[in-house]
Amino acid sequence: MTVDTIADSEVEGDADTGIGSRVLLSGNEAVARGAVEAGVLVATGYPGTPSTEILESIADRDDIDVRWATNEKVALDVALGASLGGVRALATMKHVGLNVASDTFMTTAYTGVGAGLVIVTADDPGMHSSQNEQDNRGFARMAGVPLLEPADSSEAREYTTIAFAISEEFDTPVLVRTTTRVSHNRGLVRLGPRIEHPTTGFTRDPRKYVMIPSHARLRRPEMLKRLERLTGYVEASPLTVESGRSSDIGVVTSGIAHNYVREALPDAKILKLGMSYPVPIKAIRAFAESVDRLLVVEELDPYLENDILAAGIAVEGKAFFSQAGELGPDAVRRGFATALALPDGPTIEPAPPTVARPPLMCPGCPHTPPFLALRRLGAVVTGDIGCYTLAALAPLSAMDTCVAMGSSIGMAAGMAASGGAQGPVVATIGDSTFLHGGIPGLVDAVYNQADITVLILDNGTVAMTGGQEHPGTGITLQESETTPVDLLALCRALGVDDVRVVDPYDLGATYGALEAAIASPGPSVVITNRPCVEAPTKVRDRPYEVIADACTACQACMTAGCPSIVWSDETFEGRRKVSIDPITCTGCTLCAQLCPPLAILPTPSSEIEVRTGV
C-alpha cells in the first residue's frame, strides 16, 4: 500500500485527497509523506534496511522525480545538485550508507544548500540487518549539521516537513535519524496538504559552492556561526518538549527511547529532544535543576550523556542502559530498576521463546552452486554484502571475509599481495554491490595486476533488500526503461582480459569457469547469469523428487544447504535418506547434479505451474 492509496481507507478528512485524515503509516511511509507535503521534487537514495520503503512508497507519484542511485554518495550528490538547482530534495539511506555519502555530506555543511535538502539516515541498533550498529548522531556533530530524531510515525511526517523548513531558514542540509523501530512500526499520522515550492533556480556563487581551500576557509566560520544560530533555535524550539510531573527523577531522551521511558516511568519528568544536534544544553540545565536526579536514556552511544557531563551537569545513563544493542521496553525498565528508579523492579513478562530460524539461501538460489565450486577449489573467498553472504554459514561455509559494500575486491587484492592465502583468492560480489562500490576495486586490481578472480553474482536485482532495480537491470524505480549496464563489456573496458559468463545452474560449467579463471594470471572475472528465484516473480520449473529405492543415503545433496531437501524416514545402511519438498523445490537441478547414484529426477507429472522464463 502506498501513502496515497492508504488514505482511501480513512473515515475523516477530505474524501478525495485524504487531507486531514488520520491514517496508519510506517515510519518510512511517514517520512515519505512528510517529504511529499514539503513539496519535494527530487527524492533519491540507495536501498538498505531499514530505509528502503521511503522511496518505494512514493515511487508511483508523477509529480516527483523518485529514483534509485548507484550508491549513497551518488544519491547525496544528486540531491545536493537538485537543491542547488532550486528544488527541495531528499536523500535516503541506511546508517552505513552515510559512511559512503560522508565525503559529500561533510562538505555540504560548508556549501549550504539552495532549496531545502534533507538526508534521512535509518539506523539499525541491534543490527537486525546490518554489519554494524554505528550511531549516526555522531555524524551530525562531526559535520555540524542539525539533526532531528522522530520517535514515531506521526513525528516522522512532521519532522520531515520541519527539516525542510530548517534547511532553508539556516541554509544547511538537515539530517533526520530514524531507527529500525521507528522506520518499521506503524502509527497514526494526520495527512496534510502538499505545499508546492516553485523552483528558485540555480544562483551562481563560486565562493559558496566551489570548495577550493580559499573558499572553504571562508565557509567554515559561516558554518560555525550557523551552529550558534541553530543552538539558539533549538533552545527555544517546540521540538524540545518537557512532560510529566514527578520531580524525583528527570529523564533526558530522544527518538524511540522516549517511548520506552514513557512506558516505564509514566509519571516521571521527561525532556524529549526532537532536535538532538545541536544539543540544547541550556534547556537541559534548567530541566536538571527542576528534578532531584537526572538520567539519560538513549540508544547506542552516550552521545547526550557526554555533552551533559561536559557541561558540568550531574547525569547517569550508560551505567544502566547498555551501549551495545537495541533498547526496548524491557531493557529500559530493567535499567531503571537497577538505577533504583523503579522500586518495584521489572514487571514485563518475559517473551515466550521463539524457534531459532537461521537465515538460508532460498531453494533454487543461483548463488549456491558457485560457492560449492569455490569450496571444492579450496579458494580463499573475500566476500561482500548481499544474499550470497549467507554462503559463509554451514553447510556451504565458503566465505572467509565480509566487511563493507564493495570491499571484497580490494581485500582480495591485498590478500593476494600478502602471499598468505594458502589457496587461490576469489572475491565474490553481487551485481548491485559491484555497481555500488566494486568497480574501483576492480580498476585497482587491473592497475596493480592483482592475481585474483572476481566472481560477479549477477541475479538482476538487489535481492537482499527486497528486489529493487539497479543500473544493471534496465528499469528505473519509476518503472521506465533505461540503458542497462553491460557487466561483461564494463569489465573488459576496465582492462580485464579474462572475463567469462557462466550459467550457475550448470555446476560443472561453473566449476570449470572458476578453475580456468583462477589459473589465468592477473585479474580475471567470472559472471553468473541466472535471475534471482524471487524476482520479479518466483521462478519455478518442475520440482524434483528423490527415487527412494535408488537413494544410497550418501547425503551429497545436503551439502548444498537447500531448504527443500529434507530428511526422509527411510534409511540405507543405517544412514538417513533424503526427500524433496515439492512445494518449495524450484527445479533448479543442483541436487540432481550432486547425486552420485542419479536418484534425483524431475517429477514425471507436475501440477505445479511451469513458469520457467529462465
Ligand SMILES: Cc1ncc(C[n+]2csc(CCOP(=O)(O)OP(=O)(O)O)c2C)c(N)n1
Ligand atoms: C553501504 C550500504 N548500503 C546498503 C546496504 C544494504 N545492502 C546490503 S546488501 C545490498 C545489495 C545486495 O544486492 P546484490 O549485491 O545485487 O546482491 P543480492 O542480494 O542480489 O544477491 C544492499 C543494498 C549495506 N549493507 N551497506
